[in-house]
Amino acid sequence: MGTRYKPTPEKLESLQDVDTALRNLGLLEREIEKIDADAQKEIGEIKAAAAKTGEPYRARIAETVAKIQAFADYNKTDLFKDKKSVDLTFGVFGYRKSTSISVKKSTVGLLEKLNLDKYIRTEKQPDKEAMKQMDDEALAQVDAVRKIKDDFFCESNREEVNKDLLKQVG
Secondary structure, eight states: OOOOOOOOOOOOOSHHHHHHHHHHHHHHHHHHHHHHHHHHHHHHHHHHHHHHHHHHHHHHHHHHHHHHHHHHHHTHHHHTSSOSEEEETTEEEEOOOOOOOOOOTTHHHHHHHTTOGGGOOOOOOOOHHHHTTSOHHHHHHTTOOOOOOOOOOOOOOHHHHHHHHHHHHO
16 A cells, blocks of 8 residues: 655745735635526526426416315315314315414514513523623623634635736736
8 A cells, every 4th residue: 555645735935925825716716606606597597497397287286276175165064074184095185273373563562561471482692792892800790701812814805806817818
């Protein structure tokens, strides 16, 4: 078995090397965006074609369900005296009890006014963005701690990369 070598990335020796690497980064990001945009376009076209192809089937499904419901409604007293559904060889149909509550914008305020807080859902969670204003001592009192770190970043200047590409083409 041969000796394995761990590949090492190309070493950057100067700011010019880093600038060139940032330019290359911008070019790579452009290519990914183009690939993603093309894929999204194709996905959109495929979805539109599938929706169009499936249209007659969806229409027939809705029509068939409406016919079954009309049959069930017409024969409701005979079919559903003692039961909520009818089981057949190829499926089941019937009625399900469903309950929903319709509310208005004023509902929460009225519930609060009547002290019916148990009917109000609230999600409590710390606002970490606001907590950045607290000092370290106050944070410690609430079992929180400020973490500061230097996160590395690099960004390509896409405008300059595009200008450079235009210079090379022109």
